[in-house]
Amino acid sequence: MKYRKFGNTDLLVSEIGFGSWAIGGNTFIGNTPIGWGVSDDKESEKAILKSVDIGINFFDTADFYGLGHSEVLLGKVLEKKPDIMIGTKVGHRAINNTIQLDYSKNYIIEACHKSLKRLKRKVIDFYQLHSARMVHLENKECIEAMEQLKKEGKIRYWGISLNTFNPGPEGEYLMQDKTGDGFQLVFNLINQKAFPLMIQAQKNGYGLIARMPLQFGLLTGKVSNEKIFSKDDHRNFRLNTVIITKINKILDNKVWKLCNKYAVNKVSLALSFILSFDSVSTVIPGIRTATQAAENTAGIVKLDKEDLMFLQSLYQTDWKSVVNIMEKLG
Secondary structure, three states: OOEEEOOOOOOEEEOEOEEOOHHHOOOEEOOEEOOEOOOOHHHHHHHHHHHHHHOOOEEEOOOOHHHHHHHHHHHHHHOOOOOOEEEEEEOEEEEOOEEEEOOOHHHHHHHHHHHHHHHOOOOEEEEEEEOOOHHHHHHOHHHHHHHHHHHOOOEEEEEEEOOOOOOOOHHHHHHHHOOOOEEEEEOOOOOOOOHHHHHHHHHOOOEEEEEOOOOOOHHHOOOOOOOOOOOOEOHHHHOOHHHHHHHHHHHHHHHOHHHHHHOOOHHHHHHHHHHOOOOOOEEOOEOOOHHHHHHOOOOOOOOOHHHHHHHHHHHHHHHHHHHHHHHHHO
16 A cells, blocks of 8 residues: 555545445435445444554544544444544534534534444544535634534544535635645546646645546446446436446447556546546545455556546546536536
């Protein structure tokens, strides 16, 4: 495992981190699934331990994943491993069977203490506003809360987990204000919309977490054109056979041929693309089993400049329209 500095902080994080959304389990808010279907806690615990053995030292979660269950699992397994770093998020709530956003100062401070309890930690290494928007930042309460928690030693560093399909101006706002320490954003072979922000963040010394590196599993090469996701899987309303078929066609015709050149599998190529940019501090694929932990950390290579340029060019010619369709689906 290789390690990278997280922006201007003193955190040295594994270039492959552990995305903990899926281990939160089968959870609904009203009729809306907010998880990845059924999970097995015993398998999740094995996945966490295997990841630590491999050298993963950064785990990312949120108090919303499984409505706290993901944090509970990490706390249970990692309690006696203080060298492991954990990032979690705040701002999403389940109220009266609806998903609501709350970035008030009082709520953030209260939620932080609850996360610390579930995680069995005295301090959170990287605390994130979960998709906060400009209206929340300009209100200033959430920023005041983060700075207070940092001053009190409850969190080491903080930032924003940016919107999935529209990174928006929130990152630029924090950089202009010279506050916060890092961002979590979507960046992968398909969705490269956040690339300009990545360059700007690196120049300003912000750490970057690349999430959804396998784009809902589509970049594993294992999702067939006919795939229908179960109703307890959030991908059920985010993907359909039309968009899956379109994506697989582009991948088969233009992308996967590079696997032979680098002697890697499809997952390794997808992760290697992201890690070929030194602005990225860590990539957090979702890991549900010990086998996935091993698969997601093997075969990482540095792609040639010409191949990076080619894969980036596909965003304008092929992927941008696809991303726009996925954004409309939710």
